[in-house]
Amino acid sequence: MAAFTRRAFLQWSGLTCLLFTTRRLFALAPLRSRGDVPWKVQQVLKQLFGDRPVQEGHVQLDVPTVAADGRVVPVMVESDLPMTANAYVKAIHVLVDNNPDIHIAEFRLTPEIGQAFLSTRIKMRMTSPVRAIIETSDGAVWGAAADVRVTVNGCG
Template identity: 40%
Template sequence: MRTTTSGVSRRTVLAGLGAGAAAMAVAPRVALADKAATDEAIAKILGGVKAQDGKVKIQLPQIAENGNTVPFTVSVDSPMTEASYVKAIHVVAEGNPSPQVASFTFTPTGKATVSMRMRLGKTQDVRAVALMSDGTAWEARQEVKVTIGGCGG
């Protein structure tokens, strides 16, 4: 009967090696933003204000075949008058090399809707945070499944 002297079976060793190799294979070339880093970035932008869910609507495709140009529209429920308007909208992406996408600064004019196109490196959540003139903050998020990443190179 064969025994393992070290107490470590051949199978455990192989499994360990396999897992290690797999980890190496998926290790990103660049440090990616994650949820914690994104939370931190948002907290820094808001400076102590806590964002509540609501008022903000973020429109994105559910599946983006090309991560190089993913259209997005953010709109906020606000009258946009001197008395009550959206001061800023911040868009952040959780799975890009760095979470910042864009920040928009508004004045009491028009309506609080803005559209652009962004790059997404992989499937991830995109978040929009609105800062209002009354000091409150509101947030919305949506997941986008990315087929081909847009940070290539």
């Protein structure tokens, strides 16, 4: 066995440090990515859309960044997808990750609604991402998410 030299010590400590920092970086990565969907929400999405992936884009979700009262949180969902007789937005779903009921509302629309737009007010239990998911008549699923900070519990 080689003698315990200064060179060997520095090499090993350098490697170990590198190992720890990379582990830390990997551990932080999922927290930073907004596309990370919690398991309980994935289950709901699977129930709603089966194996169809939720694609990003085409959905504009307008929610406050801070909601003082979780009992009344305004939500606006808008989409640039067409609303014509053969291609239209079939449904708008609103999901709140940390609510007792994750899938809080489903709005089924028809082409007679001239434009894919919807505004309502929801309850939120605590700070959570809000997701708006749009289902089109040809089966495509589009989604958007935004974080809302809640200070007063609105669900009990």
